[in-house]
Every structure is written in C-alpha cells, then in structure tokens.
C-alpha cells in the first residue's frame with residue numbers, strides 16, 4: 001500500500017489531549033497511524049524558523065511526510081505587477097520553509113479572475129508561475145521543492161482541472177493538487193460515482209502521462225456549495241454533503257495508484273484522514289482479487 005493519508009492542519013482533539021505545541025503533532029499523527037501532514041501558511045507565514053526546523057525534525061523522526069500550503073493571498077492572475085511580485089515572494093518564502101522543514105511540496109491557489117477576462121487572467125497566471133519558478137531555481141529551491149497548483153472551487157478563481165493540468169504540462173515538477181471537494185463544488189455536485197472520479201484520473205493521465213498520476217497531491221473533504229461554487233468544508237460524518245470517498249477509493253485500488261490524500265475536514269481532519277485510510281484499506285481488501 002503506497003497511497004498515503006494525513007490531515008491539513010491540526011485536529012481539535014490534539015489540543016483536547018493536552019498538547020500545546022505543533023512540534024508534538026507529528027508524533028501524535030504517527031501514533032494515530034497517519035503518514036502525511038500539510039502545514040498551512042494559508043493566513044500568513046508566521047512560524048519562527050527554529051520552530052519550523054523542530055517540526056521538521058519531529059516529522060522525520062516519526063515518519064510523517066510534510067507538505068506546505070502557501071498563503072491564500074497569492075494571485076498570479078493580477079494585472080498589478082506589485083501583486084504578482086508579492087505572490088512570487090510568498091511562493092519563495094513558502095518553499096524556503098518547506099526546505100528547512102524537510103517538506104517536498106508547496107500547494108498554492110493560482111489566483112482570482114474576478115476583475116479580468118478569464119483567458120487573460122489564466123495567461124497572467126501561467127506567466128507569473130513560470131517567472132516564479134525561475135526565481136525558485138535561482139534560490140536553489142526548485143525542483144527539490146515541487147510546486148502544486150490546486151484545482152479551485154469557486155467560479156471566479158483560476159483553477160479548473162483543465163487549467164491546472166495545462167499549467168502542469170510545463171514541467172514534471174509542477175504537480176497538480178486535485179481537490180476533489182472543489183471539483184465537486186465547482187461542478188455543482190459533479191462527483192457522484194466511481195466513473196466520475198475515474199474521468200478525472202483519465203484526464204490527468206491523458207494530459208500528463210501515466211507516470212505522473214502517481215505523483216498526484218489530493219485534497220479531500222465533504223463540501224457545501226452554491227451556484228458560485230464552494231461554500232464550506234464539512235466532516236465525513238456530515239453526509240448531507242458529497243463527494244463520497246468510497247468511489248475514489250475504488251479508482252485508487254482499481255488503477256493501483258499511490259497518491260497522497262490530504263484530508264481537509266473541519267475540526268477533526270486527522271480522525272477523518274484515518275477514516276479515509278480505513279475506507280481505502282477495506283476497498284483494497286475487498287477488490288484485491290478482482291483487479
């Protein structure tokens with residue numbers, strides 16, 4: 001079994017168990033039986049370098065592979081040179097922290113097309129991201145740290161599956177982050193069957209080739225949506241909302257994929273990551289003979 005699971009962020013129960021510092025989180029995750037942890041700089045990079053290094057040491061000690069989520073304010077779609085330059089700086093700083101923490105991937109949201117024609121916004125995004133890569137190379141951060149643009153859940157955000165795959169065609173160290181909740185929300189409840197998930201995997205394979213499907217970075221959570229797209233992330237128990245991980249698990253097993261699955265449930269993301277892992281293992285055992 002090589003598909004791995006872990007949370008984005010820290011579960012409430014970690015603090016309820018009496019822990020106070022995120023330095024202890026990798027140990028706690030390992031005890032739970034998880035193997036990944038996505039550290040979020042979504043609301044800004046406010047972590048001290050020495051703390052980052054300690055989290056990295058603990059992650060290594062306890063066999064937890066780290067990834068980083070870059071700040072949400074990145075916007076490579078902007079026409080404002082200042083905003084694009086700041087976005088490059090956020091990606092650089094996130095990648096620097098990834099390096100000192102021993103993380104190998106930086107997830108980011110490409111940008112927003114709110115005020116600009118979409119085609120133009122997308123072109124800006126590609127240019128901005130490729131310029132950022134040149135700077136990351138100069139700083140010795142790329143390609144050791146892979147950058148992972150994410151499929152987004154709102155209409156006015158750049159990041160449809162097609163757009164993300166097109167960005168990733170440029171180089172094989174640009175790894176797609178497939179956020180299944182976002183794809184479900186953007187498509188107004190698009191993911192309802194094994195075939196719906198398989199359609200996505202096929203698309204990745206067609207565009208990027210079979211080998212790169214196994215590099216996939218995935219986000220999963222149940223999600224509430226409106227006509228504008230994503231509204232709110234929920235937990236696995238909130239089964240009024242889709243999509244269903246069981247369907248994705250069948251595809252992962254059937255295609256023998258080894259991807260990374262980061263659970264983005266609210267509040268109990270680590271517990272839910274473990275539930276996803278169990279669904280995956282059950283599916284693996286049930287279908288082993290069949291495929």
Ligand SMILES: [Zn+2]
Nearest residue numbers: 069108109150
């Ligand atoms: Zn994200």
